[in-house]
Amino acid sequence: xxxxxxxxxxxxxxxxxxxxxxxxxxxxxxxxxxxxxxxxxxxxxxxxxxxxxxxxxxxxxxxxxxxxxxxxxxxxxxxxxxxxxxxxxxxxxxxxxxxxxxxxxxxxxxxxxxx
Amino acid sequence: xxxxxxxxxxxxxxxxxxxxxxxxxxxxxxxxxxxxxxxxxxxxxxxxxxxxxxxxxxxxxxxxxxxxxxxxxxxxxxxxxxxxxxxxxxxxxxxxxxxxxxxxxxxxxxxxxxxx
Numbered sequence: 001x002x003x004x005x006x007x008x009x010x011x012x013x014x015x016x017x018x019x020x021x022x023x024x025x026x027x028x029x030x031x032x033x034x035x036x037x038x039x040x041x042x043x044x045x046x047x048x049x050x051x052x053x054x055x056x057x058x059x060x061x062x063x064x065x066x067x068x069x070x071x072x073x074x075x076x077x078x079x080x081x082x083x084x085x086x087x088x089x090x091x092x093x094x095x096x097x098x099x100x101x102x103x104x105x106x107x108x109x110x111x112x113x114x115x
Numbered sequence: 116x117x118x119x120x121x122x123x124x125x126x127x128x129x130x131x132x133x134x135x136x137x138x139x140x141x142x143x144x145x146x147x148x149x150x151x152x153x154x155x156x157x158x159x160x161x162x163x164x165x166x167x168x169x170x171x172x173x174x175x176x177x178x179x180x181x182x183x184x185x186x187x188x189x190x191x192x193x194x195x196x197x198x199x200x201x202x203x204x205x206x207x208x209x210x211x212x213x214x215x216x217x218x219x220x221x222x223x224x225x226x227x228x229x230x231x
Contacts, residue, residue: 031217042119042206042221043160056218088158094217103150104219106160 003027004107006091012113013081021076021110025093032074033104034066035090043090049074078112086114117142119207119222126227128197135182136192136225138207147211149190150219151181154204163205166190197229 003026013019025032031050035043045058049068063079072093078085088111092104118141128134140149151163166174166181174181182191190209194201204226208219 033218035219040223042208042223043219045218045220048218058218090158090160092160103162103165104160104217105162106152109158111158 004091004093004105006089006107006110008110009108010111010113012115014115015081015083017081017114018077018079019081019112021078021089021091021112023074023076023091023093023107025072025074025091026105029093029095029105030072031094032068032072033092033094034074034076035092036060036085037088037090037109038084039087046076081114083114086112088112117144117147117209117211117220119209119220121207121222121225123225124223126225127230128194128227129230130199131196133193133195134197134227136194136205136207136227138190138192138222140188140190140207140209142209142211144211144213146213147209149181149183150208150210151179151190151192152206152208152221153201154206154224156203160206164192194227199229199231202227202229 005024007022033048034046037043048056052068065077068074088109090109092106120139147168149166153161164176164179166183178195180193204224206224208221
């Protein structure tokens with residue numbers, strides 16, 4: 001186990017609703033990244049938080065937003081859900097800063113289904 | 116922009132045999148890192164091995180080794196002595212060191228099945 005925990009593990013929403021996914025990072029890690037993995041595809045980078053600030057973002061619209069808390073846990077919020085948002089959402093923690101090779105430790109993911 | 120290509124959607128290997136999973140990459144950055152992750156059906160991405168672009172020797176971690184051919188831009192994963200528990204999805208990924216975020220770009224994956 002990586003020590004990264006995500007909740008909830010599964011959830012079902014309807015189109016137009018909002019969802020919040022949560023992640024507790026591995027002890028000592030100050031960086032959290034979120035990835036979206038559609039069925040049969042590799043994960044796609046959503047954004048990364050380092051010491052409570054967003055310091056990188058992939059090609060996702062503004063309705064995907066996030067937070068990182070002082071204890072380095074994190075939330076991913078998605079507003080106005082669309083059918084294509086159905087996916088496995090993976091949280092990954094790492095030790096950021098200069099010299100970091102970027103090795104990520106992933107949680108088991110939150111599987112979101114949008115009906 | 117970075118790109119990872121995994122051309123083998125599925126692979127089969129006999130238990131105790133070795134298997135090579137292919138990965139090619141494309142980047143204009145001189146400094147980058149290459150990763151392999153294993154994803155069982157539970158969904159968790161498990162880190163296997165890392166290779167830096169300036170590393171002189173191929174990375175090894177137990178039964179995993181990375182066959183890094185920089186000129187060909189390939190980073191194949193070799194699993195020796197396959198075990199039934201190795202059956203899973205395998206992803207090749209890369210990051211560059213040009214910015215502060217350590218964003219990984221993943222390939223589409225290879226589904227490995229180990230046969231008894």
